[in-house]
Amino acid sequence: MKLAILFGGASYEHEISIVSAITVKGKLESKFDLSFIFCDQDHKFYLIDGAKMKAITFSRGEHKKMGELFITNGGFEQRGFFGSKKLEMPILNLIHGGDGEDGSIASLMDFFHIPFIGPRKEASMLSFDKHYTKWLAASLGVKTLPYEILHKEDKRVVATAYPFIVKPARLGSSIGVSIVREASELDYALDVAFEFDSVVLIEPFINGVKEYNLAGFSARGEITYSIVEEPQKADFLDFEKKYLDFSRSGSVEHAAVSDALVTQLRESFAKIYLPLFEGALIRCDFFEIEGEVYLNEINPIPGSMANYLFEDFSGGVQKLLGSLPDKKAIRVNYDYIHSISQAKGK
Structure with missing residues (x-):
């Protein structure tokens, strides 16, 4: 099964996206025929040799020696003196922050009719801005902290x-x-x-608050949930800890929580996910305060796709690929203009 990992982008999280892509490559390369598409800070796309998927390739600018790609209807293409070669395959959007999570890439994929794993533009806009996330949660009956x-x-x-x-x-x-x-x-x-x-x-800031992470995706009418993780942190997960988190590929232990709390977390996750985030694998970070669940943040493209929270991550990606939302194509036949022309005798 073919899949292209799209990463990079023009955002403060550009380097984190590179780390995520390298990690996900290691988790998926045995089950997928992978391609790697790098978006640089100037919004140019490059086809990266899988053997060169190393952080230093990008920090040294070596990607510029590789084939530049151009987006076209249905996919990307390489252009040369002797014609062009088209890459038509689904995309895994792994661009963190601006571009990837603000709706830009989602809009681009939709515009060019390219199937992709990732949040659609509406989901991106509501989860990228934490203020809008508060509004979304309130409208769905999911509690958040005052702000x-x-x-x-x-x-x-x-x-x-x-x-x-x-x-x-x-x-x-x-x-x-x-x-x-x-x-x-x-x-x-x-x-x-x-x-x-x-x-x-x-x-x-609530000192010592319990925090839990839960990831998941919907496919074939059913949500697949990850295990519940209790992240290890001091006061909060700072950038350095999260940067290391993006390179995680080993499994983690299920948090020592009651079945009742797992049910609460899943119910809150489902309210957030359905139907807005269909087509994406997301992670929600929750607080538990006096037995009540509060949404902290939505991660529409979690670091390394939260692979470490799933027993069968590659199988989950395959399952998700088989259940991507299909945007209805609009065909214009000009009936209205033809009818006016005929009425005028033209």
């Missing part, structure tokens, strides 16, 4: 009691995230967050 929104041009007045977390509204991997424990730390935390986004989200 404030602060824009770059706003006065730096925060009503949330200390301590609280400051995070860029449209960025992942804990980039730009800070815990603010007292007033003297606020300006610095906001300066850091505003380096990455013009909008920040402020939430109460």
Whole structure:
């Protein structure tokens, strides 16, 4: 079965996407005929030799010596003096952050009728912006922590009691995230967050809160859930810990949680997933507070596709490929214009 992994992109998470792609290659290459399509920061596409799928290939710019690809209806193509060669196969969108998770790639794939694994544009927009994610969760009856929104041009007045977390509204991997424990730390935390986004989200920081991760996807009318993971962290998963997390390929242990809590987590996941995220493998991060489940974040393209949470990751990808949403093609036959022309005798 053929599959192309699309990675890179023009975002702060560009390098993380490279790490994810290398990790997923190792998990899928025994079951799939893989191709690798790299999107650089200038939005040029390159076909990468599988043997050169190493981080240093991209940091040294060696990818520029490989074949450039051009997107066309149904897939990508290589162009040369003696004609072109078309690559027609489904795409696994593994571009983290902007481009991959903001709806740009989803729109591009839809526009050119290329089948792909990943969040569709509506799902991307609602999960990429943490403020919109709060709205989505509230509309579905899924609890979230209380929050404030602060824009770059706003006065730096925060009503949330200390301590609280400051995070860029449209960025992942804990980039730009800070815990603010007292007033003297606020300006610095906001300066850091505003380096990455013009909008920040402020939430109460709950020391020692239980956090659980659950991934899954829908195929053939049924959701396949991963195990429930309790991430090992200090105060929160900072960038360095998450960066290492993106290269994980070994399995992890199921969290020591009750069946009742697993049921709650799955019910909340299903409310978020269906039907908006069909066609994607996503991970939801939850808090558990006094027996209640709260959504923390939606990861529409989780690091390394959360492969380590599934017993049969490659089998799951095969299953998902066989159940991708089919966008209805619109055929224009110009009946309206023809009828007007005939009425006018033209």
